[in-house]
Amino acid sequence: MTIVLVSLILGAFAILYYYLTHNYKYWQKRGIPCADGILPGIGHMLPAITLRTTFPEFLSKMYNDNKNCSMVGFYSFTKPSLVVIEPQLVKTVLQANFSSFNRNVFQVDPDLDPLFALNPFNLIGEKWQAARKRLTYAFSSMRLKILLESVKTVCVVFENYLDNKLKETRKIEVELKDLCSKFTAQVVAGAGFGVDGYCFNEEKKDLSFQKVGTAILQPNLRTKIVMMLTFIAPSLNKILRVKAIPKHIDNFFRTLVAELIEQRRKDGKPRNDFLHLMTELEKQEGTKFDLEVLTAHAMSFFIDGYETSSTVMSLVLYQLAVHQEIQKKLREEVMSVFEKYNGEITYEGLKEMTYMDQVLCESQRIIPTVGFQSKMCTEEFELKGSDGLVCRVQPTTEIQIPVDGLHRDPKYWNNPEIFDPDRFSPENKQSIDRFAFLPFGEGPRICPGMRMALLQIKAGLAVLLRKYSLELSPKTKLPLKMIPGAILASPEGGLWVKIQQL
């Protein structure tokens, strides 16, 4: 009896072990090098699921350990995934053979998150094209000038806020992510919806757009779980059914957009915001947009634009606080452009701030806000590396683009650990490999909000630098360490600086 029981248990373990490991020869059989450290059932995911490391760092390690290969395989639990290491292969996946890799891995269940599922990031085919077309329409040069009018109003509120804080004291200590989130959430409220976001109003902070953003994206247990389930283990979410967007936030956007659109369709008054542009486009296309779709576009404007932009802006300001000589040089540019345009923020003036562009690029190179991109193979395709490796990639295989690793590889960047905006000077930038620098992605899915993001960040930086200087506070924990499980780069303990009037 005991022998039978023991044999049954051993048999069950053997079957389980086989089930959990049978796929682990997948890369070996195809002649593709495989990363070290496989565990049954978990594959290579232990550091990522135990939150010992961020997902971009996890991919960077694989990138650095296998730098001499054009690609390397690993197992996301039991599923084979491929990291492309050579920029030429990144180009193949993101651009040249987009039709074979045209979807993102991120999986949102339309029944759980109906609005978020309509975000272009989560769409494919015709729906993706239509949603992207509308965002792209809103961010053409002509319309960006319209949106800039709202950004300018926010700049005045931002400046008044800092002036008030610095009225009675010479220096203030602030956490940059918090400060920049106020700015970008106020921009989204104004340029997106034409309403006051109450982000600089202490009395109304519970009603603020910043609070809405925090509820969706701030790194906490809920967002870490959402990140795991949507990026790393989407099949598990078929059972757990965790929403990416909390119910009250979904309701907030539905109510807000329904009220504003009704008002706009009735009064037809021109306004300087995204919703107005959508009603204009409606007229041009001669069809009334479905309210659900319109709300989803408005939510895209908020979710995709607010947290990414505030993260980039805060990291740039951190670099300026650390590199005083670069701060000084940038301020000189800002001052001379303001002088040329009578102290006004203008579209042309922001365009002329080219050293600011260099600083922005370098800051995004050294700490990319989005440190990896994941694409899914949609059609069998043969990837050929320059080292002779050939991989016939099968549909549903996940392809990881190790943005962090590429941005810090000495093969593409001299002294990559040094913050040097001159890498992006007009003379030097010609020699940059486009596919080794991916702050906004590349190819047909490149970030459609890039120009809007840069416009608002540049305006915010210009306003800050013309009147105030920044220095690093000892409260910032150095070296910076990113919070594992956060969706975007989020330094532990925050980025603390001291700000004072010039």
Ligand code: HEM
């Ligand atoms: C500095 C701020 C921003 C950064 C760093 C950023 C970065 C990115 C990246 C890396 C991607 C993925 C590209 C790819 O898959 O190849 C992306 C996609 C996207 N971004 Fe941004 N983004 C920013 C701001 C914005 C803004 C302001 C908006 C809109 C208001 C926006 C809307 C989107 C959308 C809709 C997608 C999905 C595009 C698609 O899949 O077709 N982003 N962004």
